[in-house]
Structures are given as C-alpha cells and as structure tokens.
Amino acid sequence: MDAFETFLDGGGIVEADDDMPDDYRRAVFAFIEMHANSELMGGLTERDWIPKTPGLRHKMSVLAKTQDEIGHGHLLYMVAAAMGVKTRPQMLEDLFAGKSRFHNVFHYQAVTWGDQVAIAFLVDAAALASQQAVFKNCSYGPYRRILKRIISEEGFHMRLGEDRMMRIAEGTDVQRQLFQDSIDRWFWPALQLFGPDSKPDDKLLRWHIKSERNEVLRDRWVQKFVPMLHSYGFTIPADDLFYDEATNQWDVGPIDWEPLKKTLAQGGPDSARRITEASNNWNRTAWVREALEQASATVPA
C-alpha cells in the first residue's frame, strides 16, 4: 500500500486492468456506483416531469436532460462494472432492493415545477461542483475520462436551471411565492449533498479521488448561492444566517445532519416510493431486455 500511495502522490493514474490494492478498488467502486445510481434515480425523476413541465421550450429541455442523466448512468455503470466488483445487473438489483446508496437529494419528492427549478439550479450546481473536484485530480483513469463528458453536460443543466430560475423570478407574485417555497424545501438538502466535514483520514482524499474537502466545496457553494438568491429577492431558510463583516463571508450557522443520515439509510421522506417506483419501472421493462437477449442469441453479431 505504501508503494501504491507513493505512486498516487506522484500523479500516478490507475487503469482498469492494473493491479491495485483491494481497499482502493472497493472504495473507488463504491464511489462510482453511488454516482451511477444517483444519475439513474435523477433521470427517473426528470422523466416524471416530462408530461408536467410547462411550455414546449422547457419540456424539450427536460426531455434532453432526462436522456443525459440516463446516459450518464450508462457510462458510469460501464466504468464501475469494469472494476470487477459487481456486474451491471448486480448493481441495478442492489439499487432496487434498497441495498446501495444514491444521493440524498433523490430521497425527497419534487412537488411543484418550482421544485424542479430549485433542483436544477441549486442541486445540479452542488453536484457539478463535487464532480469537478473529482475530475481535477482523479487517480482512477477511466472515471476521470468519463467525468469529462458528464461535467460538460451537467454544465448545460446548470445553465438551464439558472435560465428557469430567472424566468420564474421575473414572474408573478404567485410564481415567486411558489419558488420561495421550493427554496425553503431544497436549500438544506442541496447543501447537505456535499456531506459533513471530511474526516482527517478520508481515504478518497488520500487516494486522489476527491481533490477538495467537503466543507470547502460546501462553503464555496454557500458563498455563491446565498447572495445570488438574495439578489433575486428570495430568502434563505436559515434562522442563524449571518454575514461576517470581518471575513466577508456568509455563514449558515449549525447544520443538522440528521436528515442526511436518514437518506443514507433509505429512510428519507420519499425513499420508499422512489425505490419502489424505480424497481417497478425495471420490472415493467423486463420484456425489452428479454427481447434483446433473444436477439443476441438468434441474430449473428
């Protein structure tokens, strides 16, 4: 392990068929699997909104975003499967059985179009910041290469989110109140996506998967989004929020991590419904996979 860590510290890149310590393989695999699961669960939510999205312009962007998210899931499951820990079907089975993790934000229900806007604006920005911090210095080559493409597409999503947010912010009082309610529901889950402060011995930091500590990324997000939401006349649902004149920094006060812990144990407000829906969706489409298996058995490749 010492020689391997020296190799990583020197900027070494690990490829799928290289020898690597088992702990590294498992930790990197678990991280990519969670990312893949989150893209799939996010894509399914996005899909739910296709019929409900107001206006053709937004509807077309939601269609494109749905395809992107499901596409990201595909890319990541391929990279994860090549690590040889679980096959792609095993990962999906574990996800639908509630045995593996996905991001906290997909354990909540998007109730209004305002929620979808808040997700695209606040959550996609948080996810993008986390992914960029991994891309910057990721020691696992296949993940780093596929992140490049994912990040470029997530960039579109964030701009779409900002576009939607501005349209709603320039709307009627009813629209603005709808969006304020969405901020109140999604501010904390989005902030918690970064996770609690990184532990001093965080393996993902030591092995150059993550390049920045959770609290650093989280704070950067706070410094960007608090003033931006204020500038559009919205409020932040944090009682202890204050601006520190000495440091010129926003401080959101103490963070309650209980909701995050619940989502990690599949006990979030919408976890059960989400997992059941995803699982039902998988079962409903079994005939497609069976037809494909049939095709590969009968049609010469």
Added chain:
Amino acid sequence: MHTYEVFLKKDGRDEFRHAGALDAANDALAEVHARETYIRRAEGDRLWLVRRDHVIVADVDFVAPNADKPHRHHDGAAVAARRKANREASE
C-alpha cells in the same frame, strides 16, 4: 449481450479516440446505443465500435522496453551546443 468499445472522430480532425464502452445485444443495436449515448451533441461524425473480446491487449511488460531507448531521439541540445561553441570560436 456483448461489451463494445466506442471510438469517435471528428471528420478531418485528430485521430479516433476511445470514448467509452457499452453493452448491446448485437452490432446493429450497438450502433443505435452508441449514437444515443456518446454522440448526442455531435461529439463525432465517425464512429467505430469494437467488441471488447476482439480487442488485443498487449502486456504492459511487452510494451515497456521502448520507453527506455534514448538513442531513438535527438533533442538537438548537443548540436546547438557545438554550433554555439563554433560560433564563439570564430568571433
């Protein structure tokens, strides 16, 4: 199902590049899957798909010796030094 490796290229630019992999039942479905997964925004206009079990992967140790053949290069430093020395001698 077969796993396919995906290679993309923009016409007239650069070389084919590995973009990633996908699972598909046959070659025709692999093409559809590749188009919808890897070239949604015209990231390439040429597409190669190669079944992973047809890819010949050379052993790293077989490839390694050519990383240590300095005599196959010439960085020009020795020539530049001689030129400089000759120039200074003739001044």
